[in-house]
Amino acid sequence: MIPIKDLPKISEAEWKIIKVLWRNSPLTSSEIIDALKKETSWSPKTIHTLISRLVKKEAIGVKKESRLNSFFPLVTEDECKRVETKSFLEKVYSGSVKMLLANFIKDEKLSQNEIEELKLILEEKKDS
Incomplete structure (x- = not known):
C-alpha cells in the first residue's frame, strides 16, 4: 500500500x-474519449490535457505502441x-473523524x- 503522502x-x-x-484498461486516448462522450461535453483536446496531467502526476501510465499510446492506472x-477522504476530513472537519461521523449520523x-454494521466496524477498530 502506497503511503497517502x-x-x-x-x-x-x-x-x-x-x-x-x-x-x-489499457485504453487508447480515442477509447477514453468515446467512453466519456455520454457523460461529458468535453472536447478531445480537453480529455488529452487531462490524460497528460494524470501521466505527469504518475496516476496513470502510458505504453507506447507504434503510433498508438495506451493508458492504464498506476494507482488503485x-x-x-x-487520499480524497483524508483531504475532505482535513478541509471540512479539521481532521476530526468524530465530528464527521456525528454529522453524518x-x-x-x-x-x-x-x-x-457500523457498531461492528467500531468494535473491530477498538480491538486493533
Whole structure:
C-alpha cells in the first residue's frame, strides 16, 4: 500500500478519466474519449490535457505502441479514495473523524442493519 503522502491529488475532472481506466484498461486516448462522450461535453483536446496531467502526476501510465499510446492506472481506486477522504476530513472537519461521523449520523436515516454494521466496524477498530 502506497503511503497517502505519496499518492497523487486528482482533480474532479481527472477522476472521470481515471474511473474509465479502472473499469477497463489499457485504453487508447480515442477509447477514453468515446467512453466519456455520454457523460461529458468535453472536447478531445480537453480529455488529452487531462490524460497528460494524470501521466505527469504518475496516476496513470502510458505504453507506447507504434503510433498508438495506451493508458492504464498506476494507482488503485481504493488508494485514491483514501487520499480524497483524508483531504475532505482535513478541509471540512479539521481532521476530526468524530465530528464527521456525528454529522453524518445526525443527518442520515440509517437502517438497523447499517447501525449494526457500523457498531461492528467500531468494535473491530477498538480491538486493533
